Amino acid sequence: MISWQLNAPTGGPLSVLAIGAHPDDIEIAAGGTLLSLAGRQHGLRVRYVLLTGTPERQREARAAARGFTPGADLEAEFHDLPEGRLPAVWAQVKEIIEGVARSFTPDLILGPAPGDAHQDHRTIAEVLPTAFRDQVLLGYEVPKWDGDMPRPNTYFPLTDEIARTKAELLDEYYPSQHKRDWWGAETFLGLARLRGVECRARYAEAFTCTKLVIS
Template identity: 65%
Template sequence: MRELSLAAVRSMILLGAHPDDIEIAAGGLLLSVAAANPGVRVHYILCTGTPERQAEARAAAAAFLPGAHLSFALHTLPDGRLPAHWGEVKDLLHEAADVLTPDLVACPAVNDAHQDHRLLAEQVPTVFRDQLVLHYEIPKWDGDLARRNVYLPLPDETALRKVELLHASYPSQKARDWWDDEVFLGLARLRGMECRSRYAEAFDCTKAVLRLP
């Protein structure tokens, strides 16, 4: 198993279909990059969300990315209907590319069962052709968890901090029957087992370039 260092990441674009997608799936990545790279530049994009939910997302981004230089593009396309707004989603991705040329892009996985997530995942590589793209996973009722090929081991304190911040940042979601420590830490524990760590987050990367010094 080979390693890829995130120490060189100076800029990121984070893409979510809905508020809380990014932090549920990649909160450990956010905490890790912010700790390794103080002042990292991050452009944070959501496709959907009410004003209340978008306010939660702004607070979550600040909590998960302390010290980062944050910019936001929070859109109000209809939840659950993104495939009917294909062109608008493509436009907002091109707008994001004009804001920042990132070292890393994080977005949903192509095999995600939710149509909003899947559309975003399919369009991202058509816009960000020269960037490293990590496709994250979101546990959900659909049962669409799959094999992944990139792992980020998380120290215990980072995994626990992620869960703590999820609860603090998204109080609107606490009544959901799946919103609990066992779901978040359970998936992290399984992915950790797969990469010889206690906890981890897992991603897909469909294309990467190896460069010699």
């Protein structure tokens, strides 16, 4: 296993694009990574983009975005495309993502992984590499009924404190999801523990990196 130090090329704040189809996607999949990066001494700049969500769910996500990136320079952007129908509005998805690409050049992108069973996630994963060609793009995983968990190749180890804080913050910021039968600390910590085993850490979040050029 090869370790890679994630740093901004300029030595200043690391810039991250976190993009999701639905409120809570980003935090479920990469909340521990964001919390860890926000604690680094050189700072963090985050562009947080969601493509769907009711007003209530977007209010939750707006609070969560700040809670999972404490101290970061945060810009949050919300859209109201039809949930579950992103393939039908592919052109609008592409325009939103290309609009972000025209105004923001991140060091790292956290977005859905290719092959995700959810059509909304899969559409974003398809468009992202067409708009961002020179950034590190990590495809995250979202546990769900479909049983589509990938075989990841990139890991971000989490401390016990970060992993448990992630689970606590998910409950705090997304009360609308408490009724879901899959929702809860057992799910989030269980997956993080499994991914930790795969990279010799206690806990971890896992990603798929399709292409990476080392210079």
